[in-house]
Amino acid sequence: MIEKFLLGTYTKRESEGIYEIALDTDKKELTDLTLLTKESGPTYLAKSVAGNVYTVTSIDGKGGVTAYDPSFNQLNSVTAEGASPCYVAIDEPRQLVYGANYHKGEITVYKINEDGSLTLTDSVVHTEEVGPHENQDHAHAHYSDLTPDQRLVACDLGTDRVYTYDVSTEGKLTLVSTYKAEPGTGPRHITFHPTKPIAYLFGELDSTVTVLSYDETTGAFAQQQKLSTLPEDYTAFNGGAAIRVSKDGRFVYASNRGHNSIAVFEVAENGQLTLVQRIATEGDIPRDFNFNQSEDFLICAHQNSDNLTLFSRDADTGKLTLEQKDVFAPECVCVALA
Template sequence: MKESFLLGTYTKRASQGIYTVELEDGVLSDVQLVTTVSGPTYVTQSKKGVTYAVTANDGNGGVAAYGTDWSLLNVVGEEGASPCYVAVDEPRQLVYGANYHKGAVTVYQIQADGSLALTDRVVHEEPVGPHKNQDHAHAHYADLTPDQRLVVCDLGTDSVYTYDVSDEGKLTVVTRYQAEPGTGPRHLAFHPNGQTAYLFGELDSTVTSLAYDQATGTFTKQQKLSTLPTTYTDFNGGAAIRVTKDGRFVYASNRGHNSIAVYQVADDNRLSLVEIVSSNGDFPRDFNFNQAEDFLICAHQESDNLVLFSRDADTGKLTVVQDDIVAPECVCVAQIKA
């Protein structure tokens, strides 16, 4: 079966915009530029095949919508830096953006043709953490909980916010989980049971297991583990985190150590380390599975290469299959849904 993936990129050096890559019979190939755009660092796609990408142009940042033929439907932007994360809410036909530089969460309503209209914007103003990179709020992730609330990770305030969302796309804060100072919450991934989430701390390179109470929208810490070997003391920044569909394994990428940490999930949803494997590239910003989850594709921002791993479903361990697929400044790997 042939599967296709979207590749989001920086466009500071060699990249020209959004690319696609194909996976067939255990081989990655055919990296193609599909649209020229500035700074599409995070991309996603709706079930209707409309692609939503962060974008930046002439000092304005926002979210762009592209039709199935890659025609530009519209861009909703504002002065300043673009968001760093974008997600689709299919039931309410909304799109969410998290803006790292502004500490803001934005909500857009999907119009009949797939284009976007801004419906709400929330700026975080809580106290920040002690790390030098926590100079102000830095919203880094905004996506749905299993019970259709919005959860937002803010690296600057060391917080995970839970919001109720109206059908019109208006946000109301429900709870705020306060992580340990200097954690730098970056991304979060839910276990299939809907009652556990795994929070990746960018600044302290940790994964925290959180119990999620759907009745109240609150998170409670259960466990916190490092994603690095105990002997490693150089720079590292946590990046992407994913949970397998069967709920048995969690994967997290390390930028700096240039590796992927693999954890097994116990019956109580706590984690134990399986292995930390080299990502075979420089600065692994993002990775993703194919549909069957027997392969993992890892993107490297600095070495401009994709690495394909095969994945053992029983042990969770990864084995390099390819590491020489050129994808310039790639920082996001997203499954094409349509």
């Protein structure tokens, strides 16, 4: 079986934009890297049910989001002065797109028009005090996506906070709850258990996963457990990156940039975690990874070494096995199902 994946990239060196790559699940290999469209700095992207693709963009000193139709004809770009966002997500029920801007500490909301193009509907800038880490010089929004009950949750690395918003059908945000992580955590990404009222927060700055309970009544989070993704004796640089939970809710995966590994955790009945594997990613700075549809495989993208690594995944143990490495993909930082 052939499955296609979209690759988002930086375009500072060799990359020219958005790429596609094929996974042959029978041969257990990645093949046929193809440039789909030239784009400036499409570091994160998402594909809608209608087949449109929404990607981060940077144009002449302005940053924002560009919309493409299924054939990669550009529909429009919505940009503003300054840096581009670092994350983009789609809200299918309300037909909205969300962005998180690291440099501005800003969450943006866009309406998907009938033709698939975008219109800005709201933006929120975080102004709370920041954490103690040297990288927490001001607010740094890093993630904005939906909770299981269709609120918007946003992670801010600078303020050590996770914000929960109600979202109107018109794309307006109303803050309903704020969770404050331990100082210096640097919240980067969060993912939710598919059946339990539990979320897993990845701290970029202290390389930890925090297990949080989630109260759908109030939109509030509360800490249940916190554990490192690194070996105890590791003292060199590391930054937490991507975190994902398997569809069956049994395992959580988190990538380490610097240690260059993926940590695999087993999920207990109460949602808490136990480390079962830490495996080298065979590249430098594993910025993102994703499963294929059946979750029998995991594709890991490396920002600095310009390569993808393919792992097979054991659904019973959660453990990964290396199948292929050194697959060229320039400056790749996002892996999305096509």
